[in-house]
Amino acid sequence: MGDYQFFVLSSLGLLTFIVVISAAILKKKLGIMHGMIISMFYGMNVGLTAGVLLGVTYQGDLFLSTILSMAIGVLAGSLCGVCFGTLSVVEGFMAGLMGGMMGAMVGEMIRVDQSINLIQIFLLLSVSTLFIIPILKTAKDSKVSTKKWMLKPLTLAAFTVLIVIGGDSIAERFEDQKSGQTKPAESHQRKGQTVVLETANMKYSKSLVVVEKDIPITLTLKNMDDIEHDIEIRSTAIKLISESLHNHGENKNMLHLHATPESTETLSFTITESGVYEFYCTIPGHKELGMVGQFIVS
Structure with a gap:
C-alpha cells in the first residue's frame, strides 16, 4: 500500500x-x-x-x-x-x-x-x-430564497x-x-515477463495470471506434489519460443508444460491476441478437482 x-x-x-x-x-x-x-x-x-x-x-x-x-x-x-x-x-x-x-x-x-x-x-x-x-x-415547490x-x-x-x-x-x-513493466514499453519487451506457477495439494498457486500480448513470457511450473502435473493452453494465438520435452512441435497452437513429481520445468512463449485463455492440468481427474485457471492478456 x-x-x-x-x-x-x-x-x-x-x-x-x-x-x-x-x-x-x-x-x-x-x-x-x-x-x-x-x-x-x-x-x-x-x-x-x-x-x-x-x-x-x-x-x-x-x-x-x-x-x-x-x-x-x-x-x-x-x-x-x-x-x-x-x-x-x-x-x-x-x-x-x-x-x-x-x-x-x-x-x-x-x-x-x-x-x-x-x-x-x-x-x-x-x-x-x-x-x-x-x-x-x-420540496418540489420550494424556491431559492438566498444565494x-x-x-x-x-x-x-x-x-x-x-x-x-x-x-x-x-x-x-x-x-x-x-506498472514499471507497462509504462516503459521498450524495456518491458526486452526483459519479457516471468510467471511462476506452483502445484501443491492438487491446486495451482494462482488461478488468474495477468500478462501482455506480444511480450515474451517465461512460464515455470514448479511441482511440489509427489504426483505428476502439467499445464496446457490451446489457442491459435500461442507462439512458442522454447518448447518443453513433452511438446515436440506436433501442435504449434498448443502450450503444454509437464513436470514430474517434485521437479521444475520451464518454457517460453508469446500470446499474440488479447483475451482470456484457460489453462488446466490434463492429468485425468486433476482439472475436475480444481486445477484450472486463466491467463488474462491485455
Missing part, C-alpha cells in the same frame, strides 16, 4: 464520515425510500472505487482484493443506511457488496493508467452523494480540484511504481 492508495482510502473514510453526519442531520426530512436510494448510491460507488484501486494494486490475487473491496463497500453503505433504518442498511450492504466485487474484477483486468481514470470517476460520484442528500429533502445555494457547486468544485488535480501527482508515482 503506497501513497496513492492511502490518499484514495483516506478520502473515502473522510467522505463517509461527512455523508453519515449529513444523513443523520437531515434524516427527519427524508423518507425511507430516500434513505434506500442514498445508501445504495453511496455503497455502490464506494465499493467500485475501492474495488478498482485494490484490484489493480493486488493484481494476481483476486480473492484478496475482492474481500477487502467488498468489506469497504459494505461498511460505507451500511453506515450510511443506519441513519434511515433497517431497509436502508440492507440496501447499502448489498450495494457495497456488489460494487466491491465488480470493482475488484475490473481492477484485475486493466492497466494502472486506466484504473486511475476510473478511480477518479467513481470517487467523484461518491462525493456527489453530499449533494443528492439535500436535493432529495428539498447560499452557490455554496453547493463551489464545494463540489473544491472536491473536484482536490481529487483530480491534487491526486494526480500521487497517482503518477503510483503508476510508476506499479
